[in-house]
Amino acid sequence: MRPTNLSEWTSEIGGLGTLPGAVMTYWNLGTIPWDRFDRSRVDPQLLAFARGACLVEFNADTYSDYLCRVFGNDTALQAQIRTWGEEEKQHGLALRKWVELADPSFDFDHSLAVFRAAYQQLPEDGGDSVRGSKARELVARCIVESGTTSYYSALKDAAEEPVLEEICRLIALDEVRHFNLFRKALDKKYGPKEKLGFPSRFKVVVGRILETSDEELSFAYRAGNFPDEPIEQDRTKEYSKDFMRRVSRLYEPEHYRLIVGLTMKVLGIYSSQRFRTVLSHMAHRFLRYRYQATSTLPQL
Numbered sequence: 001m002r003p004t005n006l007s008e009w010t011s012e013i014g015g016l017g018t019l020p021g022a023v024m025t026y027w028n029l030g031t032i033p034w035d036r037f038d039r040s041r042v043d044p045q046l047l048a049f050a051r052g053a054c055l056v057e058f059n060a061d062t063y064s065d066y067l068c069r070v071f072g073n074d075t076a077l078q079a080q081i082r083t084w085g086e087e088e089k090q091h092g093l094a095l096r097k098w099v100e101l102a103d104p105s106f107d108f109d110h111s112l113a114v115f116r117a118a119y120q121q122l123p124e125d126g127g128d129s130v131r132g133s134k135a136r137e138l139v140a141r142c143i144v145e146s147g148t149t150s151y152y153s154a155l156k157d158a159a160e161e162p163v164l165e166e167i168c169r170l171i172a173l174d175e176v177r178h179f180n181l182f183r184k185a186l187d188k189k190y191g192p193k194e195k196l197g198f199p200s201r202f203k204v205v206v207g208r209i210l211e212t213s214d215e216e217l218s219f220a221y222r223a224g225n226f227p228d229e230p231i232e233q234d235r236t237k238e239y240s241k242d243f244m245r246r247v248s249r250l251y252e253p254e255h256y257r258l259i260v261g262l263t264m265k266v267l268g269i270y271s272s273q274r275f276r277t278v279l280s281h282m283a284h285r286f287l288r289y290r291y292q293a294t295s296t297l298p299q300l
Protein backbone atom coordinates (compact mmCIF):
# COMPACT_ATOMS: atom_id res chain seq x y z
CA MET A 1 0.00 0.00 0.00
CA ARG A 2 1.23 3.49 -0.78
CA PRO A 3 2.56 5.13 2.39
CA THR A 4 0.47 8.06 3.54
CA ASN A 5 2.42 9.74 6.28
CA LEU A 6 6.00 10.64 6.98
CA SER A 7 6.70 7.91 9.48
CA GLU A 8 5.41 5.20 7.16
CA TRP A 9 7.17 6.77 4.24
CA THR A 10 10.60 6.99 5.84
CA SER A 11 10.46 3.46 7.17
CA GLU A 12 9.25 2.29 3.78
CA ILE A 13 12.07 3.89 1.82
CA GLY A 14 14.61 2.84 4.44
CA GLY A 15 18.18 4.11 4.44
CA LEU A 16 18.08 5.88 7.80
CA GLY A 17 20.06 3.06 9.37
CA THR A 18 19.23 2.73 13.03
CA LEU A 19 17.19 5.92 13.15
CA PRO A 20 13.75 5.51 14.68
CA GLY A 21 10.64 6.52 12.75
CA ALA A 22 10.53 10.19 11.93
CA VAL A 23 8.46 11.61 14.75
CA MET A 24 8.44 15.26 15.74
CA THR A 25 11.76 15.39 17.53
CA TYR A 26 12.60 18.49 19.52
CA TRP A 27 16.06 18.79 20.91
CA ASN A 28 18.51 21.45 21.90
CA LEU A 29 22.21 21.70 22.65
CA GLY A 30 21.54 20.50 26.20
CA THR A 31 20.09 17.22 24.88
CA ILE A 32 23.39 16.21 23.30
CA PRO A 33 25.59 13.97 25.48
CA TRP A 34 28.72 16.13 25.23
CA ASP A 35 30.40 14.22 28.08
CA ARG A 36 30.63 11.18 25.81
CA PHE A 37 32.98 13.01 23.44
CA ASP A 38 35.92 10.77 22.55
CA ARG A 39 38.78 12.59 20.88
CA SER A 40 40.53 9.36 19.93
CA ARG A 41 37.64 8.47 17.62
CA VAL A 42 37.52 11.73 15.68
CA ASP A 43 38.05 11.13 11.96
CA PRO A 44 39.92 14.04 10.29
CA GLN A 45 37.83 13.87 7.12
CA LEU A 46 34.53 13.89 9.05
CA LEU A 47 35.85 16.79 11.11
CA ALA A 48 36.56 18.62 7.85
CA PHE A 49 32.99 17.98 6.64
CA ALA A 50 31.62 19.22 9.96
CA ARG A 51 33.64 22.45 9.70
CA GLY A 52 31.95 23.21 6.37
CA ALA A 53 28.49 21.96 7.39
CA CYS A 54 28.27 24.18 10.48
CA LEU A 55 28.79 27.26 8.28
CA VAL A 56 26.07 26.31 5.78
CA GLU A 57 23.59 25.45 8.53
CA PHE A 58 24.28 28.59 10.51
CA ASN A 59 23.73 30.65 7.37
CA ALA A 60 20.06 29.55 7.26
CA ASP A 61 19.02 33.01 8.49
CA THR A 62 19.61 34.33 5.00
CA TYR A 63 17.32 31.66 3.60
CA SER A 64 14.50 32.06 6.09
CA ASP A 65 14.41 35.83 5.45
CA TYR A 66 14.36 35.18 1.71
CA LEU A 67 11.63 32.48 1.96
CA CYS A 68 9.48 34.70 4.18
CA ARG A 69 9.63 37.37 1.49
CA VAL A 70 8.73 34.85 -1.23
CA PHE A 71 5.74 33.60 0.80
CA GLY A 72 4.88 37.12 1.95
CA ASN A 73 1.09 36.60 2.00
CA ASP A 74 1.10 33.24 3.73
CA THR A 75 1.47 33.97 7.43
CA ALA A 76 0.97 30.31 8.46
CA LEU A 77 3.79 29.11 6.22
CA GLN A 78 5.96 32.07 7.24
CA ALA A 79 5.68 30.98 10.89
CA GLN A 80 6.76 27.46 9.92
CA ILE A 81 9.63 28.87 7.90
CA ARG A 82 10.83 30.85 10.94
CA THR A 83 10.82 27.66 13.03
CA TRP A 84 12.60 25.85 10.21
CA GLY A 85 15.26 28.58 10.16
CA GLU A 86 15.77 28.26 13.93
CA GLU A 87 16.19 24.50 13.60
CA GLU A 88 18.72 24.88 10.79
CA LYS A 89 20.64 27.38 12.88
CA GLN A 90 20.62 24.93 15.78
CA HIS A 91 22.19 22.35 13.46
CA GLY A 92 24.96 24.86 12.84
CA LEU A 93 25.44 25.56 16.54
CA ALA A 94 25.57 21.85 17.47
CA LEU A 95 28.09 21.10 14.73
CA ARG A 96 30.11 24.17 15.67
CA LYS A 97 30.31 23.06 19.30
CA TRP A 98 31.40 19.58 18.26
CA VAL A 99 34.06 20.98 15.89
CA GLU A 100 35.36 23.25 18.68
CA LEU A 101 35.68 20.22 20.98
CA ALA A 102 37.53 18.26 18.31
CA ASP A 103 39.62 21.22 17.14
CA PRO A 104 39.94 24.03 19.71
CA SER A 105 41.82 26.13 17.14
CA PHE A 106 38.74 26.38 14.89
CA ASP A 107 37.76 30.04 14.48
CA PHE A 108 34.07 29.84 13.57
CA ASP A 109 33.50 33.59 13.20
CA HIS A 110 36.47 34.00 10.89
CA SER A 111 35.44 31.03 8.71
CA LEU A 112 31.84 32.26 8.57
CA ALA A 113 32.97 35.70 7.46
CA VAL A 114 35.16 34.15 4.74
CA PHE A 115 32.26 31.98 3.59
CA ARG A 116 29.75 34.83 3.53
CA ALA A 117 32.14 37.07 1.63
CA ALA A 118 32.66 34.40 -1.03
CA TYR A 119 29.12 33.11 -1.34
CA GLN A 120 26.06 35.25 -1.91
CA GLN A 121 23.44 33.75 -4.12
CA LEU A 122 20.10 35.00 -2.86
CA PRO A 123 18.67 38.45 -3.56
CA GLU A 124 18.76 40.63 -0.45
CA ASP A 125 15.36 42.15 -1.11
CA GLY A 126 12.29 41.65 -3.30
CA GLY A 127 9.71 38.92 -2.98
CA ASP A 128 10.29 36.95 -6.18
CA SER A 129 11.56 33.41 -6.02
CA VAL A 130 14.84 32.77 -7.80
CA ARG A 131 13.15 29.57 -9.05
CA GLY A 132 10.44 31.44 -10.94
CA SER A 133 7.40 30.68 -8.77
CA LYS A 134 6.37 29.68 -5.26
CA ALA A 135 5.67 26.06 -6.20
CA ARG A 136 9.03 25.78 -7.97
CA GLU A 137 10.71 27.25 -4.90
CA LEU A 138 9.10 24.51 -2.77
CA VAL A 139 10.27 21.79 -5.17
CA ALA A 140 13.83 23.12 -4.86
CA ARG A 141 13.56 23.23 -1.06
CA CYS A 142 12.36 19.61 -1.01
CA ILE A 143 15.39 18.55 -3.01
CA VAL A 144 17.72 20.39 -0.65
CA GLU A 145 16.10 18.73 2.37
CA SER A 146 16.27 15.29 0.78
CA GLY A 147 19.97 15.93 0.12
CA THR A 148 20.63 16.96 3.71
CA THR A 149 18.65 13.98 5.05
CA SER A 150 20.90 11.76 3.01
CA TYR A 151 24.10 13.65 3.87
CA TYR A 152 23.61 13.52 7.63
CA SER A 153 22.56 9.87 7.42
CA ALA A 154 25.82 9.13 5.59
CA LEU A 155 27.80 11.14 8.18
CA LYS A 156 26.01 9.36 11.02
CA ASP A 157 26.80 5.96 9.55
CA ALA A 158 30.46 6.89 8.97
CA ALA A 159 30.99 8.50 12.38
CA GLU A 160 32.73 6.49 15.06
CA GLU A 161 32.87 9.39 17.49
CA PRO A 162 29.65 8.95 19.54
CA VAL A 163 28.72 12.63 19.97
CA LEU A 164 29.04 13.36 16.25
CA GLU A 165 26.99 10.27 15.50
CA GLU A 166 24.22 11.47 17.82
CA ILE A 167 24.26 15.02 16.41
CA CYS A 168 23.97 13.68 12.86
CA ARG A 169 21.15 11.35 13.89
CA LEU A 170 19.18 14.25 15.38
CA ILE A 171 19.87 16.49 12.40
CA ALA A 172 18.86 13.78 9.89
CA LEU A 173 15.52 13.44 11.68
CA ASP A 174 14.98 17.19 11.46
CA GLU A 175 15.90 17.23 7.78
CA VAL A 176 13.31 14.65 6.85
CA ARG A 177 10.68 16.66 8.76
CA HIS A 178 11.79 19.74 6.85
CA PHE A 179 11.32 17.84 3.63
CA ASN A 180 7.79 17.04 4.66
CA LEU A 181 7.05 20.62 5.65
CA PHE A 182 7.88 21.93 2.17
CA ARG A 183 6.29 18.96 0.40
CA LYS A 184 3.00 19.51 2.22
CA ALA A 185 2.92 23.16 1.19
CA LEU A 186 3.73 22.08 -2.37
CA ASP A 187 1.20 19.27 -2.65
CA LYS A 188 -1.65 20.80 -0.69
CA LYS A 189 -1.46 24.40 -1.80
CA TYR A 190 1.04 25.82 -4.25
CA GLY A 191 1.38 22.85 -6.62
CA PRO A 192 -2.36 22.66 -7.40
CA LYS A 193 -2.67 26.47 -7.39
CA GLU A 194 0.02 26.86 -10.06
CA LYS A 195 -0.94 23.59 -11.75
CA LEU A 196 2.70 22.55 -11.53
CA GLY A 197 2.88 19.31 -13.44
CA PHE A 198 5.51 16.65 -13.83
CA PRO A 199 7.59 18.35 -16.60
CA SER A 200 8.03 21.56 -14.57
CA ARG A 201 8.77 19.67 -11.37
CA PHE A 202 11.27 17.49 -13.19
CA LYS A 203 13.05 20.53 -14.61
CA VAL A 204 13.45 22.11 -11.16
CA VAL A 205 14.53 18.80 -9.62
CA VAL A 206 17.25 18.22 -12.21
CA GLY A 207 18.41 21.84 -11.96
CA ARG A 208 18.65 21.70 -8.18
CA ILE A 209 20.40 18.32 -8.15
CA LEU A 210 23.01 19.65 -10.57
CA GLU A 211 23.52 22.61 -8.25
CA THR A 212 24.40 20.23 -5.42
CA SER A 213 27.95 20.42 -6.61
CA ASP A 214 27.73 24.21 -6.71
CA GLU A 215 29.57 26.83 -4.75
CA GLU A 216 27.66 26.77 -1.48
CA LEU A 217 28.91 23.46 -0.08
CA SER A 218 32.36 23.58 -1.60
CA PHE A 219 32.93 27.23 -0.60
CA ALA A 220 31.84 26.39 2.96
CA TYR A 221 34.25 23.45 2.93
CA ARG A 222 37.08 25.73 1.80
CA ALA A 223 36.16 28.48 4.28
CA GLY A 224 35.89 26.01 7.15
CA ASN A 225 39.12 24.19 6.43
CA PHE A 226 41.34 26.69 4.67
CA PRO A 227 40.08 30.05 5.97
CA ASP A 228 43.34 31.85 5.26
CA GLU A 229 43.50 30.85 1.62
CA PRO A 230 41.52 33.16 -0.65
CA ILE A 231 38.47 31.56 -2.30
CA GLU A 232 38.89 32.26 -5.98
CA GLN A 233 35.61 32.45 -7.90
CA ASP A 234 37.22 31.14 -11.09
CA ARG A 235 38.26 27.94 -9.31
CA THR A 236 34.66 27.01 -8.39
CA LYS A 237 34.68 23.85 -10.51
CA GLU A 238 37.94 22.68 -8.96
CA TYR A 239 36.61 23.25 -5.43
CA SER A 240 33.34 21.50 -6.26
CA LYS A 241 35.07 18.50 -7.73
CA ASP A 242 37.32 18.18 -4.70
CA PHE A 243 34.33 18.36 -2.35
CA MET A 244 32.24 15.90 -4.34
CA ARG A 245 35.13 13.47 -4.58
CA ARG A 246 35.42 13.42 -0.79
CA VAL A 247 31.67 13.23 -0.18
CA SER A 248 31.07 10.49 -2.73
CA ARG A 249 33.39 8.24 -0.72
CA LEU A 250 31.12 8.67 2.26
CA TYR A 251 27.98 7.55 0.49
CA GLU A 252 26.75 4.00 0.24
CA PRO A 253 23.80 2.94 -1.96
CA GLU A 254 21.34 3.18 0.94
CA HIS A 255 22.13 6.88 1.28
CA TYR A 256 21.33 7.48 -2.39
CA ARG A 257 18.16 5.45 -1.86
CA LEU A 258 16.94 8.18 0.48
CA ILE A 259 17.44 10.88 -2.15
CA VAL A 260 15.85 8.72 -4.84
CA GLY A 261 12.82 7.88 -2.67
CA LEU A 262 12.20 11.45 -1.54
CA THR A 263 12.76 12.84 -5.04
CA MET A 264 10.20 10.43 -6.49
CA LYS A 265 7.77 11.73 -3.88
CA VAL A 266 8.34 15.33 -5.02
CA LEU A 267 7.83 14.28 -8.62
CA GLY A 268 4.57 12.59 -7.65
CA ILE A 269 5.80 9.19 -8.83
CA TYR A 270 5.24 6.08 -6.80
CA SER A 271 8.20 3.79 -7.42
CA SER A 272 8.81 0.23 -6.33
CA GLN A 273 11.45 -0.58 -3.76
CA ARG A 274 13.33 -2.53 -6.41
CA PHE A 275 13.39 0.45 -8.77
CA ARG A 276 14.78 2.69 -6.04
CA THR A 277 17.41 0.11 -5.12
CA VAL A 278 18.58 -0.24 -8.74
CA LEU A 279 18.71 3.55 -9.20
CA SER A 280 20.61 3.99 -5.92
CA HIS A 281 23.25 1.47 -6.91
CA MET A 282 23.61 3.13 -10.31
CA ALA A 283 24.03 6.56 -8.68
CA HIS A 284 26.56 5.12 -6.25
CA ARG A 285 28.68 3.55 -8.99
CA PHE A 286 28.43 6.53 -11.30
CA LEU A 287 29.43 9.13 -8.70
CA ARG A 288 32.27 7.00 -7.32
CA TYR A 289 33.58 6.59 -10.87
CA ARG A 290 33.10 10.24 -11.78
CA TYR A 291 34.88 11.62 -8.74
CA GLN A 292 37.57 9.03 -8.23
CA ALA A 293 40.36 11.23 -9.65
CA THR A 294 42.89 12.54 -7.17
CA SER A 295 42.49 16.17 -6.25
CA THR A 296 45.19 18.71 -6.93
CA LEU A 297 44.06 20.80 -3.96
CA PRO A 298 45.89 20.75 -0.62
CA GLN A 299 45.02 17.70 1.45
CA LEU A 300 44.03 17.77 5.09
Ligand SMILES: [Fe+2]
Residues within 6 Å of the ligand: 057, 087, 088, 091, 148, 171, 175
Ligand atom coordinates in the same frame (compact mmCIF):
# COMPACT_ATOMS: atom_id res chain seq x y z
FE1 LIG B 1 20.02 21.43 8.54
Ligand SMILES: [Fe+2]
Residues within 6 Å of the ligand: 088, 145, 148, 174, 175, 178
Ligand atom coordinates in the same frame (compact mmCIF):
# COMPACT_ATOMS: atom_id res chain seq x y z
FE1 LIG C 1 16.73 21.20 6.82
